[in-house]
Amino acid sequence: MNHLSEKDHSLSEVHESVDITSKPRGWRRFLSFLGPAYLVSVGYMDPGNWATDLAGGSKYGYTLIWVLLMSNLMALLLQSLSARLGIVRGRDLAQANREAYPTYINFILWLLAEIAIAATDLAEVLGMAIGIQLLTGLPLVWGVSITVLDTFLLLYLQRLGIRKMEAFIFALVAVIGFCFLINIILAQPQLFDILKGFIPSLPEAKDLYKAKQMSNALPAETSLYLAIGIIGATVMPHNLYLHSALVQTRKIRKDKQGIREALKFSFIDSTIALNIAFLINAAILILAATVFFKTGRTDVGEIRQAHELLSPMLGSTIASTLFAVALIASGQSSTVTGTLAGQIVMEGYLRLRINPLMRRLITRLVAIIPAIAVIAIFGEDEVDSLLIFSQVVLSLQLGFAVIPLIHFTSDRKTMGDFAIKPVIKVLAWLVASVLVYLNVKMVTEEAAGYFSNSESIAGKLIIIIAGLLFVILLIYSILYPLISKQKTPLSIQMHPDLESIGQMKIPVYSKIAVALDFSENDSKLLAAAIGQSKGETEFILIHIVESASAILLGDQTADYETKKDKERIDFYVNELRQKGYQSKGILGFRHSAREIVRIVTSENADMLVVGAHGHSGLKDFIYGETVNAVRHELKIPVLVVSL
Secondary structure, three states: OOOOOHHHOOOHHHOOOEEOOOOOOOHHHHHHHOOHHHHHHHHHHOHHHHHHHHHHHHHHOOOOHHHHHHHHHHHHHHHHHHHHHHHHHOOOHHHHHHHHOOHHHHHHHHHHHHHHHHHHHHHHHHHHHHHHHHHHOOOHHHHHHHHHHHHHHHHHHHHHOHHHHHHHHHHHHHHHHHHHHHHHHHHOOOHHHHHHOOOOOOOOHHHHHHHOOOOOOOOOOOHHHHHHHHHHHHOOHHHHHHHHHHHHHEEOOOOHHHHHHHHHHHHHHHHHHHHHHHHHHHHHHHHHHHHOHHHOOOOOOOHHHHHHHHHHHHOOOHHHHHHHHHHHHHHHHHHHHHHHHHHHHHHHHHOOOOOHHHHHHHHHHHHHHHHHHHHHHHOHHHHHHHHHHHHHHHHHHHHHHHHHHHHHHHOHHHHHHHOOOHHHHHHHHHHHHHHHHHHHHHHHHHHHHHHHHOOOHHHHHHHHHHHHHHHHHHHHHHHHHHHOOOOOOOOOOOOOOOOOOOOOOOOOOOEEEEEOOOOOOHHHHHHHHHHOOOOOOEEEEEEEEOOHHHHHHHHHOOOHHHHHHHHHHHHHHHHHHHOOOEEEEEEEEOOHHHHHHHHHHHOOOOEEEEEOOOOOHHHHHHHOOHHHHHHHHOOOOEEEEOO
């Protein structure tokens, strides 16, 4: 049986943090399962969705509502598969890919996933910046810069726990829903016209406008382009990675009954959350179709333009305010998903963990830089086009997330009795085929337009090479799991055979390092270290000097604090020696975690004893706990003493 170590679990800091097994049957037990799908669903109503929904409604009326419904059904199917993977196998999609595909393929898949996350965060940055501008009048560049601050909000929410984060997201979703409910009531759309929009069609603008007796200028975006943008904004690839990890925050019984129950309630959770997302997306499109398309304002394709026109066209000043508030709530809620997905993708594919603050800042900067560049070069008028383009980029990544997911959840060797049924498998492959077909069709049409209008040989060559690589990778991702002879380890075994522990080799530690903070807890740490020792064990006492002088000068400092720290560590060393223990003291400087790792490594210590807290208060919030940083870097046992 293949086990995951603690550090390999998805979102290890909140893994199985919600204990379902302790809940009695009934509503309380059911409600304990609800939550992961809401974190996922906010990605389906982010500012990128707004851009595509507004453009679709204002330019093509109600005719693309069916695309929203189809996208929602696709999303529900795929998210249920993602949740199934996490619940049954205890793997997120990135971890499953790492086990199944070669290293070089995984690197490409990781890169594509990061591009999708960057596109998502770009939409969130631009959407929030536009919302801030609409409410405050600040320049868009300033709004983009302000979005960096939500980094700290996310870190705070993570520290409160997964249930608090879910509650926060649900509250923001409720705000979005309320704002659009009021605006829909003010717009008073015709129900019959809305229902006609559920009939599948991709009309040409000229034919649609002619039938409506409209002489408006034809839109630059085709209905296919906007439809793919809507699909890309709805069925988001990074959400498939995210959901497979979030379901693992629930601690369930690992028997068949417990897994079956988790799958059932997870599906209900997904159904409720994604239908809420569908209703909000439909509300945006219906609002645009009612207020703009039906009044001949088919030129409205930008979020700011829609904001300006809502109040005068609806006859209520509150309409525009509610629109801006909902936009900010949308951007703020969806910003959580990109960061969490980025963490999952990086850890799953690369087994690389970095400080959450650093991870968030990197993700945000990757989005901010192109946003500011577009604003600086092309002006604020091109922002909405960038939003729509970001969603098309998302759609192009879908195949590389969806296809492996179908393979994994279909495999009876790893999924056992919980492998998807044939009918679900057929539907899943049908969805994947539709997505790939639409993407190939769109790329082909866009490339053909470029080839006919451009004389750049280099540009054409790049497109040809990129297209070939896209097709090759797609075919490879489809065929490799089918033809690979690699034995995939069985991830779940309901009743494993009992095996004897056998003869155990008790480790003997010759050098034990102890990280001291010179507080009343030092005696506890030293006692714990002595408890792990044998007669010849040597103790390496470590203390990190964090004075201003030490930070600036390092080991060259000679300030009062450093002198007192040297006296203190020498005092401890002498006391241990008097008690018959070999010991030595070493001072480190500047960064606590890095210095502890450096000293432990250089001294060839066999074990590290460290307290369960590092810094406290604001310092702990900014820098992170020393113990967490240290334990991920060292390859030796780390004894964490609760203080």
